[in-house]
Amino acid sequence: MPNSSILVAGAGGRMGKAIVAEILRTPGASLAGGFERPGGPDIGKDIGVLAGLDAIGLAVEDAADNGLSRAGVLIDFTTPKVSAENAKAAAAKGVAHVIGTTGLASDDEATIAEAAKSVPIVKSGNMSVGVNVLTALVEQAAKALDESFDIEIFEAHHRAKVDAPSGTAQMLGHAAARGRGVELADRQAPVDRSGARKTGDIGFSVSRGGGIVGVHEVSFAGMQEVITLSHSAIDRGLFAKGAVAAARWAVGKPPGLYSMRDVLGLG
Ligand SMILES: NC(=O)C1=CN([C@@H]2O[C@H](COP(=O)(O)OP(=O)(O)OC[C@H]3O[C@@H](n4cnc5c(N)ncnc54)[C@H](OP(=O)(O)O)[C@@H]3O)[C@@H](O)[C@H]2O)C=CC1
Numbered sequence: 001m002p003n004s005s006i007l008v009a010g011a012g013g014r015m016g017k018a019i020v021a022e023i024l025r026t027p028g029a030s031l032a033g034g035f036e037r038p039g040g041p042d043i044g045k046d047i048g049v050l051a052g053l054d055a056i057g058l059a060v061e062d063a064a065d066n067g068l069s070r071a072g073v074l075i076d077f078t079t080p081k082v083s084a085e086n087a088k089a090a091a092a093k094g095v096a097h098v099i100g101t102t103g104l105a106s107d108d109e110a111t112i113a114e115a116a117k118s119v120p121i122v123k124s125g126n127m128s129v130g131v132n133v134l135t136a137l138v139e140q141a142a143k144a145l146d147e148s149f150d151i152e153i154f155e156a157h158h159r160a161k162v163d164a165p166s167g168t169a170q171m172l173g174h175a176a177a178r179g180r181g182v183e184l185a186d187r188q189a190p191v192d193r194s195g196a197r198k199t200g201d202i203g204f205s206v207s208r209g210g211g212i213v214g215v216h217e218v219s220f221a222g223m224q225e226v227i228t229l230s231h232s233a234i235d236r237g238l239f240a241k242g243a244v245a246a247a248r249w250a251v252g253k254p255p256g257l258y259s260m261r262d263v264l265g266l267g
Pocket residue numbers: 009010011012013014015016035036037038040041063077078079082099100101102103124125126127128163167236239
């Protein structure tokens with residue numbers, strides 16, 4: 001039987017703590033450990049206590065000594081460069097990888113795609129069931145509505161989020177573009193929105209503030225009616241649940257780059 005024990009990168013981060021808690025409360029899931037940035041303030045702390053639960057006798061390790069040799073799968077919500085490095089390290093050890101990190105540059109994506117030739121990697125800008133269903137609905141709506149409906153994507157997140165537009169907003173933008181049979185890169189409205197709107201552009205707007213977990217809205221604005229599809233995340237435990245489900249799904253799968261739609265069976 002393949003090793004299904006889960007290692008958590010960035011175990012002291014907002015998502016890392018939620019993922020550890022989700023693993024500890026999921027029957028049948030097993031935690032191999034967690035690691036943090038070299039010299040990070042949480043190294044040596046009990047990983048269960050850090051996640052707000054009881055002590056489990058496992059300390060957060062330094063990324064340099066990351067516990068990959070004990071693990072069957074790595075869950076990684078860190079930073080783009082760290083996730084790309086982790087993809088190489090996990091592939092070298094034959095460890096499956098779940099990547100939730102957003103804001104990946106094209107060289108990070110290429111590194112991850114290369115690693116996915118050796119191990120299964122599940123990568124998604126949003127691990128929730130709701131957003132993955134929303135993505136399919138957006139594609140369907142974009143297919144049904146012609147270019148007289150302007151597509152606008154709005155996202156709001158907490159004050160600490162560093163990347164923009166969010167990974168989810170970009171997933172939704174790609175879904176809308178697919179529905180229209182175009183490439184997002186060719187139709188994304190410029191950041192400077194002055195002047196009249198260009199027909200067929202897909203626009204993005206971003207808000208950051210307080211503790212907002214994640215709000216996404218896609219509007220199809222016509223001259224006589226507006227359709228808005230939206231999703232609000234209430235608790236980041238939602239993403240942790242999806243990440244742990246993806247990790248358990250990935251163990252034993254053939255090498256390849258998978259998405260949450262594969263995990264959720266959404267086709
Ligand atoms: N796909 C999805 O469903 C979701 C994706 N995300 C994405 O996940 C990522 C993380 O988000 P969030 O948890 O809020 O961010 P945090 O900054 O809270 O967490 C990231 C953690 O990674 C740590 N880290 C940095 N370098 C390393 C390293 N070399 N090895 C191990 N750990 C390291 C950071 O440590 P330090 O702070 O000390 O640098 C920090 O603890 C973001 O890209 C976010 O957009 C978030 C939610 C859902």
